Amino acid sequence: MADIQIPEIKERIEIPNIKTGATADYKCYPASEAHMTKLGFPSKLVDNWKEKLIEKMAELLKKYRSLQVYLDICVKCGSCTDKCHYYLGTADPNNMPVARQELMRKIYRKYFTPTGKLLGKLVNAEELTEDTLKEWYTYFHQCSQCRRCSVFCPYGIDTAEISMAARELMDAIGMGQKYSNEIIAKVEETGNNLGIPGPALRSTLDFLEEDVKDTTGVDVKFPMDVVGAEVLLIAPSADFFSTPHVESLVGYAKVFHQAGISWTVSSYASEFANFGIFIGNYSHMQKIASRIREQALALKVKRIVVGECGHAWRVGYSFWNTLIGPFDFLDPKYPAPQHICELSYDLINRGALKLDKSANDEFTVTFHDSCNVARASRMGKKPGGQFEIPRALIKATCNKFVDMAEHTIKERTFCCGGGGGLLTDELMELRVKGAMPRVQALKEVIDSHNVNFLALICAICKAQFSKVLPYYKMPMEMVGGVHQLISKAIVLGAKE
Amino acid sequence: MGAALRVAGEALFFSSLFKGNKWTWIGGYAFHAAFLVVILRHLRYFLNPIPEPIALIQPLGIYAGLVLPATAAYLFIRRLIVDRTRYISSIVEDYVLLLLIISIALSGLLLKFVTRPDLINIKAYMLSLMLFRPTTIPLDPIFLIHLSLVLILLIYFPYSKLMHAGGIFFSPTRNQADNPREKRLIAPWAEIKEKQ
Incomplete structure (x- = not known):
């Protein structure tokens, strides 16, 4: 932390004068x-x-x-x-x-x-x-x-x-580049970016089942490789193993449980992320995505639902139909893979979920639009759904929500500073400096509204902010997922 | 439909530039509008008889003729004094091109307000050019300079950044409908790959 010059957070984002060669020596490791x-x-x-x-x-x-x-x-x-x-x-x-x-x-x-x-x-x-x-x-x-x-x-x-x-x-x-290529090699071999084998995934899911049972008293299942489930859930693998990502996974599970939708993850296709896009390679994008089609067919599911991940939603929304479509085998009512936010939004609108906003009363929440969701895809039927739906979900789960400055959200949102295959330690200085505009806007709402929860729907954003916010003396604990908020607010077993 | 509106918004109002930089937008928009009016005004040298709308805009064309070099100079100076745009500008593509347009405009203004050449003769020559049967060229020096500079611009046009005039309609970021879920879009080369 010591040798990184941390940008000063000012009243507003200032446009610097050019400094030629300022980052010329930032280098990411070459691929082996x-x-x-x-x-x-x-x-x-x-x-x-x-x-x-x-x-x-x-x-x-x-x-x-x-x-x-x-x-x-x-x-x-x-x-x-x-x-x-x-x-x-x-x-x-x-x-x-x-x-x-x-x-x-x-x-x-x-x-x-x-x-x-x-x-x-x-x-x-x-x-x-x-x-x-x-x-x-x-x-x-x-x-x-x-x-x-x-x-x-x-x-x-x-x-x-x-x-x-x-x-x-x-x-x-x-x-x-090492970071992206190593991960692509791993996902093509093992089915996820982290290289987690099936049994390890199962034991994590078991642990989560016990944990939810302990805290809520309800038997919320985390099924894996279940043939004939209605929904195949494709989550970024970080949701299984990282904090705060896993809190959102618990949220998805509770939503499925409460809505009575049978679902499963797949140990063969346990990754939503698709780093093929970062290196601009069609074949690898296709190869990574093809596991998902294979598993959807093998497990005979009717719907595909994906977790909170930004670039992967770009791939899922914009390119899956091209890469691994057509999805003519899915339920005609849900003919395209859906985002978990779309699913939860529909359920809430239909009154299928009971939410207790006061469960999140300790939080004043703001939402960071992740770049690939905001500018490279959509949610729901209407233009701009990718902005409205996550905000609607947050407002349904907590009493205090405030947006950051207009020129830093929605289509004008700033990147977290770690996307596009740059979420690697050797680029930490770049990541810290690149986060400056977002941190500036965040600081504004912290100062004016005491914001203490930064809600996200992207695995990379979650990892990046958890790592980078402490450089700016902001607590990493304020980073979390939208379904983490749902997880806290959802009233289990309240269905009549 | 949405995509068509989006492209129209860019072409007619420079809507993204408006979002991006108000100062550049003001200068750029006035420059392009003035250029358009000036070109329309010049149609009277190429059409016989002169259509009613072209006759009507003649006075407006004079004002546009003044706005054109002024805004081009503004864009030139802005390019030079903002360190970011100075860094990205190239000699021929940016500075020389602007100087060329300024020279065309100024030589045109000279013709209008100072030397007053034989317009009947010039129009006869332009009409003859259009039929590929040129008569003798009018030997007014300022006119010759004005015409030569315009020809240089036209020759350079297809090889230069001036192609943005047409390119804007081809930009996939703006002209594609948001329908990847409904429609399976597949490039011809990807389709070949798929069949293998």
Whole structure:
């Protein structure tokens, strides 16, 4: 903790003057040769990496209209320059979204556009060198793919898309990142990011059953691998083993119990997270997701419901139908996988759950919109449901709720600072500084309303804030899930 | 439908830029609006007879002709003095392009307010150009400069960031409907992969 310079929290978020190279030495560990090989990438930097990279870039430009358009149409208006939490927290100009894009765009110009070939530096076109590659590795691993910049771009240029492509390109020449690639290798082998085997999962679930029985006196089940259950629950594996994540898992179980919905988790597909998206790799995204389809079929479930996880909800909502659809085997009443918040919201609206708000009276709650839920997916039938539904759930479970400042929530929400494959210890300084804008907004409501509970629906946000808030002298205990609040407020056995 | 409205909002009102930066929005919006009016005003040199609406906007076009270089200069200066935009600007794509547009506007204003060339002659020449049967070019020096600069801009247009004019309609962030649950979207290359 000592050697990290913690940003000062001011009255409002100030736009810093640029400090060139401020984060140039932040480096994440390279992927091991074993993991690279497992994922089908070259184990280390290939000799002809230049040709390889350009060749792969041509392929991606052809495959992804988004990439081609985004590289072509930026006018450098500057609207995005002060929108990235990493820029606001570090002042490194390469963390301005447009400058991050330029790292790829200057290579694109040199090798793919007539003006770049002809005019070179005059139009910011540059030869691909080892220095470029180093810059890429550094700064494309300082983007959490939160898409905040794209909200303010007049052309909707999405830096996430560009950083995903950059990571895909680097993987293709043997320059992978340890954190994401190790996890992808693990989930493809074991079914979850943590590498937990079935029996260990079962004993955790047993422990939770006993624990809930002890505290409530009610037999709430945590079923696993039950054929013929109505719902297959796909939760981020952190929900089984991390704090405060597990409190939300208990919440899901209580909701199912109280609504009388039979459900099960799967030991084979025990992971909702899908880090394939972080490295922009379609095949791995598909491979990771395919276990879920297999298990839904094998367990003969009628519905798929997913837990609190941000990027995974983007994958689940936006890409599952493409990757592992069609879901024609599900109950036609619930033809698409649902978010647990959607399920609980429906139940509450139908009066199927009894909630005692006073159980959460010790809390004044605020809600952090997780980036991938807020800007890359939806909940419910109406636009903006991803903002309204979690807030409606919180308001149904507690008496005191207050939103943070308008320019820091909903579609303008700030990233927690740890998303997009950056939730790794060697990037702690980046994570602490990147959290600054969110912490600033949080501090405002702590000072004005005594907020003491930060409600989340993302496993990464939960882990990141638990770790980072103490740097800002805020208690990690204030971090929790939306279903953690439901878990406390739900009245069990009260159904007539 | 929602997506169409979204794209229209971006194209007509620069709605995301408005969210992002009010100062850039004011300058950028006035610049683009003025440019549009100036171009419409110039249609009178290419159409015979002059359509009623084009005749009507002629006085407005003069004001737009004044706003155009003023806002371009404003955008140029803003680009230069804000450290973040200075960092991301490139010589040709950003500064030279703006200077080119300012020069076009100023040479046009000179033609209007100072040198007063033979407009009948110029219009006859433009009409002949449109039919690919050019007559002798009018040898007014300011007119020649004005026309040459416009031609340079048009030649550079398809290779430059000016393509944002069309590109905005292709941006997937804005033009896609929010329907991935209802509709299974699959790229042609992914479909091939799936069948293997």
